[in-house]
Amino acid sequence: MSFEHTVLLDAPIDEVFAWHERRGALLRLLPPWQPMRAVREASSIADGHAILGLPGGLRWRAQHLVDEYDPPHRFVDERISDGIATLPALLSGPWRHEHVFTEESASTTRLTDRVHTAVPGTLLRSTFRYRHRQLADDLASHTSARAAGLAPSVVAVSGASGMVGSQLCAFLTTGGHRVIRLVRHDPRSRDERRWDPDAPAADLLDGVDAVIHLAGAPIAGRFTDRHRAAVRDSRVGPTRRLADAAVGATDGPTVFISASAIGFYGHERPDETLDESAASGDDFLADVVRSWEEATAPAAQGGLRTVQVRTGIVQSPRGGTLQIQRPLFTAGLGGRLGSGKQVLSWIDLDDLVDVYHRALYDADLSGPVNATAPEPVTGTEYAKTLASVLRRPALLPTPALGPRLILGDQGARELALADQRAVPAALADRGHRFRRGSLEACLRHQLGRMH
Numbered sequence: 001m002s003f004e005h006t007v008l009l010d011a012p013i014d015e016v017f018a019w020h021e022r023r024g025a026l027l028r029l030l031p032p033w034q035p036m037r038a039v040r041e042a043s044s045i046a047d048g049h050a051i052l053g054l055p056g057g058l059r060w061r062a063q064h065l066v067d068e069y070d071p072p073h074r075f076v077d078e079r080i081s082d083g084i085a086t087l088p089a090l091l092s093g094p095w096r097h098e099h100v101f102t103e104e105s106a107s108t109t110r111l112t113d114r115v116h117t118a119v120p121g122t123l124l125r126s127t128f129r130y131r132h133r134q135l136a137d138d139l140a141s142h143t144s145a146r147a148a149g150l151a152p153s154v155v156a157v158s159g160a161s162g163m164v165g166s167q168l169c170a171f172l173t174t175g176g177h178r179v180i181r182l183v184r185h186d187p188r189s190r191d192e193r194r195w196d197p198d199a200p201a202a203d204l205l206d207g208v209d210a211v212i213h214l215a216g217a218p219i220a221g222r223f224t225d226r227h228r229a230a231v232r233d234s235r236v237g238p239t240r241r242l243a244d245a246a247v248g249a250t251d252g253p254t255v256f257i258s259a260s261a262i263g264f265y266g267h268e269r270p271d272e273t274l275d276e277s278a279a280s281g282d283d284f285l286a287d288v289v290r291s292w293e294e295a296t297a298p299a300a301q302g303g304l305r306t307v308q309v310r311t312g313i314v315q316s317p318r319g320g321t322l323q324i325q326r327p328l329f330t331a332g333l334g335g336r337l338g339s340g341k342q343v344l345s346w347i348d349l350d351d352l353v354d355v356y357h358r359a360l361y362d363a364d365l366s367g368p369v370n371a372t373a374p375e376p377v378t379g380t381e382y383a384k385t386l387a388s389v390l391r392r393p394a395l396l397p398t399p400a401l402g403p404r405l406i407l408g409d410q411g412a413r414e415l416a417l418a419d420q421r422a423v424p425a426a427l428a429d430r431g432h433r434f435r436r437g438s439l440e441a442c443l444r445h446q447l448g449r450m451h
Helices: 013-021 025-029 121-147 163-174 225-233 236-248 284-294 297-301 320-330 349-361 379-390 401-416 425-429 439-447
Strands: 002-009 037-040 049-054 058-064 074-080 095-105 108-117 154-158 178-183 192-194 210-213 255-261 305-311 313-315 346-348 367-371
Touching: 002 121, 013 025, 013 095, 013 108, 013 121, 025 121, 025 163, 108 121, 121 163, 121 349, 154 163, 163 178, 163 349, 210 236, 210 349, 225 236, 225 284, 236 255, 236 284, 236 297, 255 284, 255 349, 284 305, 284 401, 305 349, 313 320, 313 349, 313 439, 320 379, 320 439, 346 349, 346 439, 349 367, 349 439, 367 425, 379 439
Parallel strands: 154 178, 154 210, 178 192, 210 255, 255 305, 305 367, 313 346
Antiparallel strands: 002 108, 037 049, 049 058, 058 074, 074 095, 095 108
């Protein structure tokens, strides 16, 4: 049985093929709703070996075939067996995947994926629609960045293993940039540098063009004294010390980009529209975020263009609220949270990646930037949209008591039940294009439920 899916891409054939050859391509193409992860990416699409992880410790292995490697027109991989018959029957059969690239014009390429497998095409269609849409959007983002003057760069990234960091790093490397991951362990490759948040090495950022600082302890949790200390201490001091290191580096960065959060505005801002000029709130998270942003001051004072990315509620089944709510709604047990009147300022994971990318090259972007979709929704609207995408009812509202039992009173108030209508005014002023500006489009893409 064979399955075929094709897409016309607005990019030259050499560029499209090169994207697939670079580190990060597998991660960018893995559908987030599927229960698999990249254990090992092939070192080469000519003859490399890739491993995907499945639930229960199972492994799915693919070998690239050197005899069928024909750049920039074709490469092929096949599933190989490790002799242990543990995979489900549907996945343990033959799998041959042919990637065929055809030059339609000097600036357009047709990519055709042909898969020979026992897996029914109806089960593959959503995967390849996702892959092709993801590839087309990534190529378009890189084309726009080059047109704006972004050359291949060396970018240091902290928090590179997190949900946002892993996708951002993969996006940058497939686009031809070199990413230096700032890690806590001993470096395992030339693209890692050991980073001590309490005392960064003087040469940590030597030879780096830009810094993207994402690291910080998870905010979600019961707001105990210990949790509050971890949230604050993992952000404020390390950010200030990393900013100092950036200024003192030899041949160091000219751009310092730090994660931030719309928690800056406080949890209760009903009937207000919050752009980047809005005043800070007065609760715990607002105080932490304010101090976190102020900690980037050494970079700005040292002459680096400095950006604070105030992130909304990130939408991906790989983490955050959608990861928690998806199984509940799939089981028909979903509904609005609390009153449902609170406004949720959300953003698609790939749109957040694009915001960090824009911060690298847009010289007019500095200071706080709201990384939120242009269409916030109420809690009720969110529940109805998610239920509609999953074709399930949304009949079982969760009272405010539910989040309080998990997060405590303060955590529920400042996280789960926060009411914040944050709008991306700074991005709108720059004419920024969102991949998925509506919640329905975002959820359909992230959950593989396109029409």
